[in-house]
Amino acid sequence: MSEKVIVALDAMGGDNAPVEIVKGAVEAVKEEAGLLVKLVGREEQVRAELAKYTYPQGQIEVVDAPDVIETGEQPVMAIRRKKDSSMVRALTMVKEKKADAFVSAGSSGAILVGGQVIVGRIRGVERPPMAPLIPTAKGVSILVDSGANVDSRPSFLVQWAKMGSIYMENIMGIKNPKVAIVNVGLEEEKGNQLVKETYPLLKACKDINFIGSIEARNIPNGDADVIVCDAFVGNVILKLYEGTAKMLLSKVKTTLMSSLKTKIGALLIKNSLSDTMKSFDAKQYGGAPLIGLNGLVVKTHGNAKAMEVKNSLLQCVKFQREKVNEKIIASISAEKLDEAEA
Template identity: 50%
Template sequence: MKIAIDGMGGDHAPSEVVQGVVEAVKIYDDIEVYITGPEDKIKEELNKNNYSGDKIKIINANEVIGTNEHPVMALRRKKDSSIVKALNLVKSGECDAIISAGSTGAFLAGCTLIVGRIKGVERPALAPIMPGRNGSFMVIDSGANVDCKPNYLVQFANMGSIYYESVFNKKSPTVGLVNIGAEEEKGNELTKETHKLLKEEKHLNFIGNVEPREIPSGETDVLVCDGFVGNTVLKLYEGAALNLLGIIKDSIMSASFMPKMGAMLLKPVFKKLKVKFDYKEVGGAPFLGVDGICIKAHGSSDGKAFKNAIKQTRIFYSSDVIGKIKKEISENN
């Protein structure tokens, strides 16, 4: 498969982007990668990584869209930007997928306007995978659509279920609706109407409402909500995890000798816990509903994160998630 990567997207571009790509092409012999960005800078980074093979191609792009720019206006003005060049590679069919750690707004707008939606999809949705106590879970939508209609959320549920089943190889994953109470009558008009519609989706393994306090358990595979709620859940979850680990570390450092010795013995446990909550292990969040594989990587992604984003993209491609979503949408329209 062929993957387009926004070589100038992210806090550590292009050095970490190139490092991750070089590591990935050494592991996976079935991929070609097109890196977009200033040719001289990309070549310089490839030389630093001692790469001289033919699996990485450079697409020259001399502009960069910043996180503080208006997404749609920037896409229109900066046709020679690294992200627009990468998106057009997917639009033309030259590449099968795009990965970017750049401006989230520009990426989501570009995926929708340039790559385009799957026919019948009303709103594409961002669907990150999060670590839970009993397993990984998906939050869909996590920020692409802050204002939603009930039928949007039903589509989110269907697309999320297809992705989770295909990528995690879990038959009939559980689907829950994020709400302020477990009872069916709880919530606002959006959640109450969505609950009714999801109950009618007999092919979905819909388990009803899921309260926010139950989210970290990982008992529910796919959590459905509008983008405002989803983005709040995502950021609170990330912040809580980081602060909890920080509190534990601070407590250990200020403790007496014996607790510190106990902490030393538990170091492998803490390390394993840290890895579990590390976004770099996943690589990125799929943007479902667009007619191409689109992966949004974290803005602070390093080489490891980009390598794992490529790994995730390969699974997405080999599982034919887009083909399955197209079939599901066409059958329901």
């Protein structure tokens, strides 16, 4: 692998910038020799952080960007006006092929808008979806769309099913991934208008392994690898999943601290329980990719720490090496040919 994968990393985005972002970059290049990180942000601040570490010098560069897009800003305005922000500069690097991918813990709205407006869609992709990985009892599933496109059309969901399948097959190594559409029951006649119209299109789709509807209660079991839904529903799933897990685990913790007896019990189970919970942490897979763009854009949690930043950078390397975008382009072109024949 002679050519390095170049990732433009938003050094100023998120609650823990630039400290954890820079740390994540250092950890990533130490682990992956084929990665070049371009840290985009306020040069002085970024260099001061970088000075704390030793790392392979050729693998991190700093690109100055004096401005920052804050979380509360109106996304379209921010992207349009803040030309000198870390986000706009980094996204422009992807557009100009000076970087293969962009990673940010900054404003979701600005990342979504910037990804589409600056980097641009792959020709033929109707709407790029936000596609995070969610942990399940069996491993991990991809949830498309979880935040980019509410009020979607059936044709969007069909493309998301294809792109999600390509992602799971190439990045997660799942052969012939099972695709399901989120529904309120398993029968084919169930669902809202969108699901009823999308179901037969997915069923007719030759290049995916469509297994039908999935009820939300079976998502945590890992019954499907690619879970397709409108972004409103996907966002509800993603956030409720996180919120329920957090609340339950905090209830368990409170119980464990409630008496001397339970405290002793807690000591005995602590390590095993913590291992179990780690296996249930989506951060190990990196951030949420926005797929279908001329490049890769990855959104990490706003409160991302070095570990999540590192994993997001490694995720970009894999995405590039496995030529996921080329496979998406091929799949979308095949679709156009099918339509032309029909």
